[in-house]
Amino acid sequence: MSFSMPLNVLFGFAGAFTVANLYYNHPxxxxxxxxxxxxYEEVSQIPTVMQAGYAAGLLFLCPLGDMVKRRAFVLGLVFFTATMWIGLCITKSLAAFTAISFITAVTTVTPQLMLPLVGDLAPPHRRAAALSIVVSGLLLGMLIARLLSGVLTNYTSWRTIYWLSLGLQYAIFAMLWLFMPDYPRTNKNLNYFKMLWSIVTMLFQEPVLVQACIITFFTAATFTNFWTTLTFLLAGEPYNYSSLVIGLFALIGIASMFCGPIYAKIVIDRFVPLFSVILGELWCMLGITIGTYTGTFTVAGPIIQAFFNDFGLQSAQIANRSSIYSIAPKARNRVNTAFMVATFCGQLVGTAAGNHLYARGGWIVSGSFSVGCIGGALIFCFVRGPWEEGWIGWSGGWSIKKKSRESADGKGDDKAVREVKITGDTEQAVVNAQDAEKGLETYAAEDGKNPVRALKEKQEDEETQSAGSRESVKEKDEDSAPQSSSGTTIS
Incomplete structure (x- = not known):
């Protein structure tokens, strides 16, 4: 099954204008x-209701990606969402509008089904670059929705943006129908409730996943804190900007996201994921520090923060996903669910804390909260090293270079790398290396076992069987060998 750049871009486009459904109402x-x-208090519940619906979809729909064929599942969700969206375009009842908003938010989780699919389809050594395109699309959707909604509503009716969204969703459905590849189910006989419980058990078994979840929680809080309180800052003294000008600040965040795929190919795909996560957090810290402590007297501060905070968040997310998608190939949707729930909780905390702290102490106080969050994320980055197999420590060294350039997490099959070196960097050698790496990833139990752990178990079983076979052969030879009258074996 081939994975091409046009297909990667299609997933990114679909992700952007699907997740945008959650944010059109904000401005x-x-x-x-x-x-x-x-x-106003009554309509302010609409974003909250949609966030609740999206959380429900993450928890109860996304894990199904490990049980069913994702092409049919994704197409069904996109078509259902688009059809329900017609109600938002024509209803004149707030109750109906709110109820339909909740339902469509539940089924708007299709981008979170595409990300694990990209992890399955993309070669491991190019996974970060492939994921970066889709992640860029998600972040782009969050920002461009606010921009388009604000601009179009400023000049036309608010229903225009909803009709535009309807057309985009049916266009996405048509393109996915034509070009989205089919992919076999990774688990055929998995019980749904057992599958949901396995998400919890993974948090007690996979240190990499727990570390990534904690880091993304802190980092996501800074994103929503900034974009929530930025409106208050720019609308007041000394700026007094209009809502249209404030909406244009989203272009800064969008500009940073176009750098993501290039950065992923140059940096993230070359080094162990934890190194790229740390770099991403440092980019966030740079932008947040400058924006927080200069933003009250120069607009350059928020501009710099908008760029580096979004860029750092994107870098850290891509690296974390590249790492966690390697731990359980047949449970990638469940792994993604755990990661996204942590991200979503961080966004909620960032919104609530940002509004509260801004009301009490202004821009600097709310921004200092973000500085503290990045500090917390960095602490958890350094608690566990890139080669550590346990929960805490730096065993295995401090090296930031991948042991295997052909793998996503740098810990891949050295045999594949040796084959490339021996046979030369030919197309066939690269294919062989990718096949070996894919073989390592797909050798996992139906319930989503860690491939490295599964490979060790397989090797141990083979060694045990080999030793048993040798012993059996030896005993058989001894029994069948001719013996002297004294009972000694004649050699």
Missing amino acids: ILNILADEFNVP
Whole structure:
């Protein structure tokens, strides 16, 4: 099954304008209040309801990607979401609008099914670059939704953006129908409730996953904290910017995201994931520190923060995903669910804490909270090294270079690398190396076993069987050998 750049871009585009469904209402809540003739407090519940629906989809729909064929599953969810979206375009009832918003948010989790699929389809040594395109699409959708909604509603009716979204969703459905490849189920006989429970058990078995979840929790909190409180800063003294100008700040974040795929290919694919995560956190710290402590008197501070905070978040997420997708190839959707739930919780904490702290102490206080969050993320980066197999420590060394350039996490099959060196860097050698690496990843139990652990178990079983076979042959030879009258074996 081939994986091409056009298919990668299609997944990124689909992810961007699917996840955008959650954010179109954010800049136009005041207009929706006027449209439905209700107080602002009533329409302010719409983003909360959609976040709750998205969380429900993450928990109860995304894990199904490990049980069913993802092409049919994704296409069904996209078509259902688009069809339900018609109700948002035409309803004149706030209750109906809120209810449909919840339902569509539940089924808007299709990008979180595409990411593990990219992990399955992309060669391990190019996984970070492939994931970066889809992750860039997700972050792009979060920002471009606010931008498009604000601009279009400023000049036309608010329903225009919803009709545009409807057209985009049916276009995505058509393109996925034509070009999305089929992929076999990774687990055929897995019980649904057992599968959900396995997400919890993985958090007690996989140190890499737990470390990634904690880091993304802290980092995601800084993202929503910044974009929530930025409006308050720019709308007040000394800036007094209009809502249109404030919305254009999203272009800065969008610009940083276009750097992601290039950065992933140059940096993330070349070094162990933890090194790239640390670099991403340092980019965040640079932007947040400058923006927090200069933003009250120069607009250059928020501009720098918008670029480096988004760039650092994207870098850390790509590296973390590249790492965690290597631990359980047949459970990638469940691994992704755990990671995204942690990210989502971080976003909620960032929004709530940012609003509360800004109300109490202003821009510097809320920004200092983000500085503390990045500090917390860095602490957990250094608690466990890139080669450590346990929960805490740096056993295995400090090296940032991959032991296997052909693997996603740098710990791949050295045999594949040796084959490339021996036969030369020919196309066939590269294919052989990729096949060997894919073989390592896919040798895992139906319940999603760590491939490295599974390989060790396989080698131990083979050694045991080999030793048993040799012993049996030896005993058979001894029994069948002619013996002298004294009973000694004649050699």
